[in-house]
Amino acid sequence: MAERTDSTLNTLSEALEEQRALLTEIRESQAALHELITNIASRFKRLEQEHTVARTLLRRMEERFERQLRERVGSLDKRATTLESSRR
Secondary structure (H helix, E strand, O other): OHHHHHHHHHHHHHHHHHHHHHHHHHHHHHHHHHHHHHHHHHHHHHHHHHHHHHHHHHHHHHHHHHHHHHHHHHHHHHHHHHHHHHHO
16 A cells, blocks of 8 residues: 555656646746747837837928928919019
8 A cells, every 4th residue: 555655646746746847837938928028019119119200200301392392383483473574
């Protein structure tokens, strides 16, 4: 009976060690996943910031282009008016 108890204890001890090893692997995997998610979140935040900067710069460029276009059109209108009045 003592042999059977020792055998059962050994089996239980081995099973416990296997479970500990699995738990260790799970914890390591969880830590690795956490690190990956943290890195992805950081990169995403950086991309959001870059997108905001790019959008702001694009808006400024559009405003400058529209202002320059209005100025050129205004200048051309004046020149056309001057040419038309000089022909009369």
